[in-house]
Amino acid sequence: MKPTITIEYCPKCNWLLRAAYMAQEILTTFEEDLHGVLLQPSETSGKFAIYIDGQQTFDRKEAGGFIDIKALKQLIRDEVNPGKSLGHSDRK
Template sequence: MKPVITISYCPKCGWLLRAAYMAQELLTTFEEDLAGVTLQPAEIAGSYQIRVGEDIVFDRKREGHFLEIKEVKQLVRDKVNPGKSLGHADRKPAQ
């Protein structure tokens, strides 16, 4: 069974557009791997979490900042399809 991703966001913080953007990116990248993406207004102020099924893969309060979309895709990929290549998003920055 394909997992559902839930993006829980703080509506008072104005994070709906960020959540919608991430949902679009995840649906595009993982269209064959997901059953869907759900946007869920959080009841806790300042909350922003991304869950794959019941597993929290990102929590803004725990991390202290937002991740770039490529980092979110890597976290989701590791849960839903570990062998999937993310192309340029998998490349490490030159040192």
């Protein structure tokens, strides 16, 4: 079964647009590799975390800030489809 990505975001911090942008980028890049992307409002203030099938992959507080989209795609690719080329996102 294909994995589901969950983006948990703080609605009080107005991070819905950031979460939606990341969801769009993830779905565009991994449309054949994923079951879907779920946007989940958090009950915890300041929360922004990304999960793959319920397992936390990224947490804003632990990382000390937001992840950029290139690094996020690489992180997801490494879990979901390690052989997938990300084109320009793979180049340094």
